[in-house]
Amino acid sequence: MAKLSQSVLEELWFGEDDPATADAKAAKSLAAHLAELEGLRPFPVVVQKVIACVSRPDFRMDQVRDLIEEDPALAARILRVANSVAFQTRLPCASIQDAIIRMGARAVTDLAAGMAAMTAFADVKGAGKVVREHCVGTAAIVRALAYRGSDGVIPAIAFLAGLLHDIGKLLLMQTRHQTYAQLVGSAVGTTDELHLREREFLGYDHAVLGGHVLAKWGLPSPLPKVVAWHHQPTRANKAGGSVAVLVACLRVADVIDTLVSSDKPTDGATAKRLADGSDAVHAGLGEGDIAATLAEAPKLRGEALMLFR
Ligand SMILES: [Fe+2]
Ligand SMILES: [Fe+2]
Numbered sequence: 001m002a003k004l005s006q007s008v009l010e011e012l013w014f015g016e017d018d019p020a021t022a023d024a025k026a027a028k029s030l031a032a033h034l035a036e037l038e039g040l041r042p043f044p045v046v047v048q049k050v051i052a053c054v055s056r057p058d059f060r061m062d063q064v065r066d067l068i069e070e071d072p073a074l075a076a077r078i079l080r081v082a083n084s085v086a087f088q089t090r091l092p093c094a095s096i097q098d099a100i101i102r103m104g105a106r107a108v109t110d111l112a113a114g115m116a117a118m119t120a121f122a123d124v125k126g127a128g129k130v131v132r133e134h135c136v137g138t139a140a141i142v143r144a145l146a147y148r149g150s151d152g153v154i155p156a157i158a159f160l161a162g163l164l165h166d167i168g169k170l171l172l173m174q175t176r177h178q179t180y181a182q183l184v185g186s187a188v189g190t191t192d193e194l195h196l197r198e199r200e201f202l203g204y205d206h207a208v209l210g211g212h213v214l215a216k217w218g219l220p221s222p223l224p225k226v227v228a229w230h231h232q233p234t235r236a237n238k239a240g241g242s243v244a245v246l247v248a249c250l251r252v253a254d255v256i257d258t259l260v261s262s263d264k265p266t267d268g269a270t271a272k273r274l275a276d277g278s279d280a281v282h283a284g285l286g287e288g289d290i291a292a293t294l295a296e297a298p299k300l301r302g303e304a305l306m307l308f309r
Pocket of ligand 1: 165206207230231
């Protein structure tokens with residue numbers, strides 16, 4: 001894996017704890033780890049080509065279509081998601097061409113990137129499977145929240161942010177840190193705890209690692225930043241704009257998915273507690289929005305898991 005530029009490293013950094021010391025220590029740990037990730041589950045070449053294509057101002061839709069159709073398995077998966085309940089366009093998409101016309105080339109590219117990333121981890125077991133399913137569940141839930149919350153959050157981007165938010169955990173499980181799976185296993189059922197243990201254990205956390213890797217893969221802004229900052233709400237809020245709202249939405253979805261997946265009973269008090277929290281406030285989500293999403297979350301999660309099976 002090529003070295004990330006120093007500016008990206010600095011921009012995605014922790015910042016809110018003890019900027020000078022923590023940043024320097026973490027940058028060193030992560031730089032060493034990124035070298036180890038070289039060659040592991042490389043991002044599919046087709047998706048890299050499509051991302052490069054749509055980032056050129058003069059790209060043509062037929063180029064995007066032709067590139068995606070080079071990988072029939074990927075094309076089939078994109079159509080399955082584009083036609084799913086969670087992602088439905090007004091008319092069904094019979095081809096990649098239809099999907100591009102109805103959703104736009106950029107949205108299809110983003111979807112391809114998310115599908116490709118999750119497919120790379122389709123065979124994970126144990127704690128890895130729990131993390132993968134949590135990513136898929138959070139994607140479906142954050143998309144539903146994006147429809148209900150503040151303007152300015154595009155549901156398709158929210159879906160992708162949810163899908164990729166904990167990809168750093170999946171990457172960490174593949175590397176030399178054998179005890180990492182145990183660390184994750186011990187934190188199952190919690191949302192804002194594991195990253196603190198990671199910082200102690202590794203010197204950085206899964207969110208920052210995920211953000212770096214997504215930036216390296218060429219995923220569009222603001223995704224790398226949203227992923228990097230999903231455990232740093234103060235920093236995201238300071239940045240404001242779509243990053244702040246997306247991080248807030250994602251954090252609410254993260255909690256809802258954790259509750260739903262652990263079969264913890266949810267009631268009006270859960271909705272009120274979540275709605276009173278700062279994430280819901282920043283995301284523009286009221287108690288009614290949260291209660292409605294909590295009620296449909298098990299169904300949304302189940303449908304999304306079927307799609308990514
Ligand atoms: Fe996370
Ligand atoms: Fe999460």
